[in-house]
Amino acid sequence: MAISEKVLGFMERASWIRKMFEEGIRLKQEFGEENVFDLSLGNPVAEPPEAVKAAIVKAAQDPAPGRHRYMPNAGFPDVRAAIANALSAECKVTLGPDDIVMICGAAGGLNIALKTLLDPGDEVIVFAPYFVEYFFYADNHGGQAVAVNTKPDFSIDFDALAAAITDRTKAVIINSPNNPTGVVYTRQAMEELAALLKEQSQKRGKPIYLIADDPYKKILFEGEPTPNPIEVYEDSLYITSHSKDLAVPGERIGYVAVHPDCADSANVVAGLIFCNRVLGFVNAPALFQRVVKEVQHVTVDVDAYRRRRDLLYSELTRIGYDVVKPGGAFYFFPKSPLEDEMQFIEILTAKKVLVVPGRGFGAPGYFRLSYCFPDAVIEGALPGLEAAFREARNG
Numbered sequence: 001m002a003i004s005e006k007v008l009g010f011m012e013r014a015s016w017i018r019k020m021f022e023e024g025i026r027l028k029q030e031f032g033e034e035n036v037f038d039l040s041l042g043n044p045v046a047e048p049p050e051a052v053k054a055a056i057v058k059a060a061q062d063p064a065p066g067r068h069r070y071m072p073n074a075g076f077p078d079v080r081a082a083i084a085n086a087l088s089a090e091c092k093v094t095l096g097p098d099d100i101v102m103i104c105g106a107a108g109g110l111n112i113a114l115k116t117l118l119d120p121g122d123e124v125i126v127f128a129p130y131f132v133e134y135f136f137y138a139d140n141h142g143g144q145a146v147a148v149n150t151k152p153d154f155s156i157d158f159d160a161l162a163a164a165i166t167d168r169t170k171a172v173i174i175n176s177p178n179n180p181t182g183v184v185y186t187r188q189a190m191e192e193l194a195a196l197l198k199e200q201s202q203k204r205g206k207p208i209y210l211i212a213d214d215p216y217k218k219i220l221f222e223g224e225p226t227p228n229p230i231e232v233y234e235d236s237l238y239i240t241s242h243s244k245d246l247a248v249p250g251e252r253i254g255y256v257a258v259h260p261d262c263a264d265s266a267n268v269v270a271g272l273i274f275c276n277r278v279l280g281f282v283n284a285p286a287l288f289q290r291v292v293k294e295v296q297h298v299t300v301d302v303d304a305y306r307r308r309r310d311l312l313y314s315e316l317t318r319i320g321y322d323v324v325k326p327g328g329a330f331y332f333f334p335k336s337p338l339e340d341e342m343q344f345i346e347i348l349t350a351k352k353v354l355v356v357p358g359r360g361f362g363a364p365g366y367f368r369l370s371y372c373f374p375d376a377v378i379e380g381a382l383p384g385l386e387a388a389f390r391e392a393r394n395g
C-alpha cells in the first residue's frame with residue numbers, strides 16, 4: 001500500500017454514508033430516479049432564502065476595489081462586529097469583534113479549535129451517537145475522541161460523563177439540535193453540564209473547554225432553544241455555520257465565538273486565527289462573509305422541515321418503530337426492528353429505501369434517516385419503511 005495505513009483504516013470506518021450513496025446511484029440507474037428513496041444524506045435540497053440570493057448579488061456587484069483580496073485571517077472586522085452584536089444578546093455576555101473568527105464551515109471551525117487546544121494524547125469527549133468526523137478531527141491534531149453513551153432518550157448521561165473525564169480531557173463537544181438524533185438539549189442539561197465541567201476543571205486545576213458544534217441551531221421545531229454555551233459556561237467556544245440554516249453548505253461559511261473570559265482567552269483566539277492560516281483555510285470566503293453579515297436574522301423555511309418531521313413521526317410510530325421525537329435538525333434515529341441493523345438495512349434497500357446504519361454513528365442497532373428532501377421522496381419512502389418493518393418482525 002502506498003498511502004497511509006491509518007488513513008486507509010479511517011476511510012473504511014467512515015465509509016457508511018459513501019456506501020449508501022453509491023448504492024443509491026446504482027439503484028437509481030437500475031430502477032429510475034423516481035423509484036429510489038434515498039434518505040441517507042444530510043445535504044439539504046432547500047434553496048437559500050431570497051434575502052440570501054439578493055445579498056449574494058449585492059456583494060458580487062459591489063464596485064469598491066479590493067473586495068477579493070486577502071484580509072486578516074480572522075475575517076473582515078465589520079462582519080465580526082455585526083456577528084458579535086447579534087450574538088451578545090443571545091449569550092447575555094458582551095462579545096466584541098475580537099471574540100469572533102470567521103471560518104470555512106463548522107468543519108473548519110472544529111479543526112481550528114481542536115488544533116488550537118490539543119496537545120498530543122489529549123482527549124476530547126463526544127456523546128454517542130455522534131457525528132463521526134469528530135474522531136478524525138481530533139486525530140488530525142494529535143488528540144483522541146472518547147465516546148460517552150447517552151441515555152435511551154439520547155440525553156446526556158452525567159454519571160457516564162463524569163466517569164469518562166480524566167486528566168487528559170481537554171474538551172467536550174456537544175451538538176444540539178443533534179445529528180444523528182435530532183434531540184435538543186434543555187437549559188437544565190446545559191446548566192448541569194456547566195456545573196460538572198466547572199467542578200472537574202477546578203478539581204484538576206486546568207480548564208476543560210466546552211465546544212458547541214451547532215450548525216442546526218436555528219432548525220428548531222418547538223420549545224426553548226438550547227442556551228448558547230457562552231451563556232452558561234466561561235470556558236466555552238461556540239461554533240456554527242450557515243450550511244443548514246441558510247442552505248449554503250457548498251459556500252463554506254460560519255464562525256467561532258469565544259467566551260471573552262474563557263481560560264487563556266487571548267491565546268485561544270490568537271491560536272484560532274493562526275490555525276485558520278496554517279491549516280490552509282487562510283480565511284473564510286470573502287464574498288460570503290459579506291453576504292452573511294446582511295442576513296444574520298434570516299433562516300430557511302423551518303416550517304417545511306417541521307411538517308416533514310410531523311408526517312414521518314406519526315407514520316414511523318404508527319408502523320411500530322421505536323423512535324425519539326426529534327426537536328430540531330432534520331434526522332430521525334429509530335431503533336432497528338432487528339438487532340443487527342445491517343440485516344434490516346438490507347431489507348430496506350431491497351425496498352429501495354436508503355438510510356445509514358447506526359454503527360456509523362457509534363450506535364449499532366439503530367439507523368439514521370434524513371428528511372431534508374422533497375415531500376415526494378419522503379412520502380415515497382413510507383410504503384418501503386412499513387413493508388420492511390413488517391418483514392423484519394414477521395421473519
Ligand SMILES: Cc1ncc(COP(=O)(O)O)c(C=O)c1O
Nearest residue numbers: 105106107131175179241243249
Ligand atoms: C453535527 C455536524 N457538525 C458539523 C457539520 C459540518 O458542517 P459544515 O458544513 O458547516 O462544515 C455537520 C454537517 O453535516 C454536522 O452534521
